[in-house]
Amino acid sequence: MHTDVGQKGEGSDYHFSAMKILNLYGTQKSISHIRNIQDSPAEAKQLMVRLTRGASRQPSSGSQETFWRNLLQHLLTLRGWVFTFVEPSTCYQVFTESLLCSGQEANIQLASQLLTSSL
DSSP: OOOOTTSOOOSHHHHHHHHHHHHHTTOOOOHHHHHHHTTOHHHHHHHHHHHHHHHHTSOOSSOHHHHHHHHHHHHHHHHHHTOTTSOHHHHHHHHHHHHHHTOOHHHHHHHHHHHHSOO
């Protein structure tokens, strides 16, 4: 069964895909953990923070800006598939805070762009 990304993912395909996104950035969580927290705004936000802060410590190949833009898209995808009660603004907030916390000038400039316009 396949539904639009904007619909809440009740099927295991969405949970599996969410687990793969988390693993991509070094955040190891099981499908059952994702299911257990999918209706908890506080836990979902905490997981997103863990994801973005962990990703900021990983070396990336290629452009840092591309890496961060992909991470933002993955956050929004997680929101669309599993954490649908999380507001898009929360994803942007978590993302921007992680850019700023990285302490890297290029990331802070990207955060500035995000705060003054849209990606």
